[in-house]
Amino acid sequence: MTSLPDNPPSPLREDDRDAAVRRLQEAYAAGHISHEELDERLHRALTAGTDSELGSVLASLPALPAENGDTTSTIAAAGGRITRGGAWRVPRILKVTSAFGRVHLDLSRAVIEHPVVDIELQLGTGRARITVPRDALVEYDELHTGWKDTRYKPRRSSRPDGPTIRISGAMGYGRLKIRHARR
Incomplete structure (x- = not known):
């Protein structure tokens, strides 16, 4: 008999996917990633099935700017x-x-x-x-x-x-x- 893992991967919400796509577009607009890297990461974000897969797409992006607007x-x-x-x-x-x-x-x-x-x-x-x-x-x-x-x-x-x-x-x-x- 096969046992299920204690923490099964959580399914991805569309809001999370949309937020990831916006973050990738902002990183590209700010010059943090190239056009080719944007295409590759967008493909991975749009085909991700779990939160952890989506997290790996965003892992190396710079931290989000502070909310002070500067x-x-x-x-x-x-x-x-x-x-x-x-x-x-x-x-x-x-x-x-x-x-x-x-x-x-x-x-x-x-x-x-x-x-x-x-x-x-x-x-x-x-x-x-x-x-x-x-x-x-x-x-x-x-x-x-x-x-x-x-x-x-x-x-x-x-x-x-x-x-x-x-x-x-x-x-x-x-x-x-x-x-x-x-x-």
């Missing part, structure tokens, strides 16, 4: 492109570091939960482009460029009612272009 994320690459676009969650402080390569941050459809977002750029060579929401106010006085000046044409409207995007840091060789979304 979240910081870092996106770093030695070379290549850094791109964020679509409906990604923008942290309160975003640090972008790249020795070589291009950076494109599109905040036009992003989820911006903070009235002020600080973007700190530390770029060696390569250009950067930041698309901000149509109603955003942009400040870049604290950005130091070594080779080319920043290109930015403020909106004609004198009453921006969106978030304030503050850009700081340093760029070696390359140019930063900032533009407002058209829609």
